Amino acid sequence: MKKITVFLLSIMMMLSLVNCGKGNTVTMPNNSKGSVSGGDTQPSNPDAKRLVLTTSALDPAVAPDYNPWGDALLKFKEEVEKNSNGRYKIDIFWYFTYGSDAEMFQMIQDGETDFHFGAGMSNVDGRFAWQRIPFLLKDIDTVREKMANPKAEGFKINSELYADNGIKLLAQNTGLQRNILSSKKMIKVPSDLSGETFRTYEDAIVNTFYGGLGNIAVMPSGELYTSLQNGLVTATEQQVPSYIIEKYYEIAPYYSYVGAQWTMYSLMMNMDKFNSYSEEDQQIFIDAAWNASEAEYQSYVKMLGESEAFFDKNGVTYYQPTDEELKQWQDYAASLGDSWKGLIGAELYDRVTALFDY
Numbered sequence: 184m185k186k187i188t189v190f191l192l193s194i195m196m197m198l199s200l201v202n203c204g205k206g207n208t209v210t211m212p213n214n215s216k217g218s219v220s221g222g223d224t225q226p227s228n229p230d231a232k233r234l235v236l237t238t239s240a241l242d243p244a245v246a247p248d249y250n251p252w253g254d255a256l257l258k259f260k261e262e263v264e265k266n267s268n269g270r271y272k273i274d275i276f277w278y279f280t281y282g283s284d285a286e287m288f289q290m291i292q293d294g295e296t297d298f299h300f301g302a303g304m305s306n307v308d309g310r311f312a313w314q315r316i317p318f319l320l321k322d323i324d325t326v327r328e329k330m331a332n333p334k335a336e337g338f339k340i341n342s343e344l345y346a347d348n349g350i351k352l353l354a355q356n357t358g359l360q361r362n363i364l365s366s367k368k369m370i371k372v373p374s375d376l377s378g379e380t381f382r383t384y385e386d387a388i389v390n391t392f393y394g395g396l397g398n399i400a401v402m403p404s405g406e407l408y409t410s411l412q413n414g415l416v417t418a419t420e421q422q423v424p425s426y427i428i429e430k431y432y433e434i435a436p437y438y439s440y441v442g443a444q445w446t447m448y449s450l451m452m453n454m455d456k457f458n459s460y461s462e463e464d465q466q467i468f469i470d471a472a473w474n475a476s477e478a479e480y481q482s483y484v485k486m487l488g489e490s491e492a493f494f495d496k497n498g499v500t501y502y503q504p505t506d507e508e509l510k511q512w513q514d515y516a517a518s519l520g521d522s523w524k525g526l527i528g529a530e531l532y533d534r535v536t537a538l539f540d541y
Contacts, residue, residue: 228269228270230270233271233273234263234274235276235297236256236259236276236298238256238299238300238301239278239284239287239301241428246428249427249486251359251479251480253277254478255479256300256475258477258478259298259300259475260273260275262467262470263471266467266470266471273298284304288303288307291350297452297456298468299450299452302449303350305387306385310527313340314447315386316516316523316535316541317444317516318442319535323357323360331355331357331476332355333354337355338352338354340538349453350454351454353449353468354449354469354472354473354476355476356449356476356480357447358446358447359422361446362420362421362422362426362441363439363441364432364435364438365379366411366436369437371502372511373396376393376396380400380417381393381397381399381400381416381419382418383399383400383419384403384404388523391526395519400415402416404425408429408431411435418435420444423486426438436498437499437500437501438502439501439502439504440504441512449472
């Protein structure tokens with residue numbers, strides 16, 4: 184059996200996030216809680232209803248570049264405030280200032296907050312993990328076609344899952360593809376992870392996939408920089424924006440475009456709370472969420488076009504695995520099909536694998 188190290192680490196509620204390491208400190212503005220870059224987008228209305236949006240995304244005020252999630256949420260805020268004629272003001276609570284991912288998801292389920300930008304928690308409903316089946320989502324064009332539009336079958340599937348958990352999924356974002364970074368060497372094929380310690384998070388599919396290749400360490404993202412720096416972990420997967428914004432390239436300068444999985448955050452509301460609004464307001468929220476999804480996509484595509492120039496400037500060695508090397512990853516993932524079916528259920532597995540020709 185592969186060794187699994189589980190770190191029980193508390194999530195700190197604070198207005199600054201600090202990862203130890205050279206230049207890897209981001210200080211949140213003193214007024215960052217309940218505020219966003221640029222302030223209100225409509226003239227002040229003392230009677231406006233203030234709505235709380237929680238997220239783990241970083242505030243563009245402190246991470247203005249390579250931040251598709253931040254761009255998406257600013258677009259959502261702008262659209263809601265504009266199209267409600269200032270009747271609503273969105274207060275965005277950035278980067279865990281309202282709680283951990285699990286806590287924020289529970290709050291939206293319970294109707295304690297108005298909006299959440301995140302993903303369904305597989306420890307709440309194992310079916311939420313289906314999007315993390317390795318290589319199920321082949322590329323961003325496939326995601327756009329089959330998930331990230333109002334008529335897509337993938338959006339319908341997710342809408343049903345969220346509704347089963349008392350949540351209205353307002354829109355589906357394309358998400359950001361995850362690749363493998365390493366502090367010691369380039370990871371090209373699955374066997375390269377033998378002898379490495381790979382950081383994962385609380386997700387059964389992720390841990391099954393990487394746990395079969397080497398040692399894994401389950402820990403919150405806030406501990407990743409320090410753990411890479413001190414050698415506690417030697418590799419992990421991250422999307423390009425996080426790799427740059429969190430400055431992991433300083434201590435993990437190898438980046439391999441394996442692209443096994445995606446991080447897909449979307450805007451959601453408590454279902455009962457959503458239904459308490461007029462049809463006009465419901466449509467304002469839905470339209471704003473789809474516009475935010477488009478803003479994320481445009482920002483992400485632009486960022487990908489600029490990222491390798493950043494890598495070159497900052498000494499990152501990056502690599503696109505060959506078709507033969509990628510096939511080793513894909514064959515390994517396919518060999519675990521019975522595990523994926525057991526984790527998300529046979530009915531859902533058959534439905535999503537048929538949709539994506541898996």
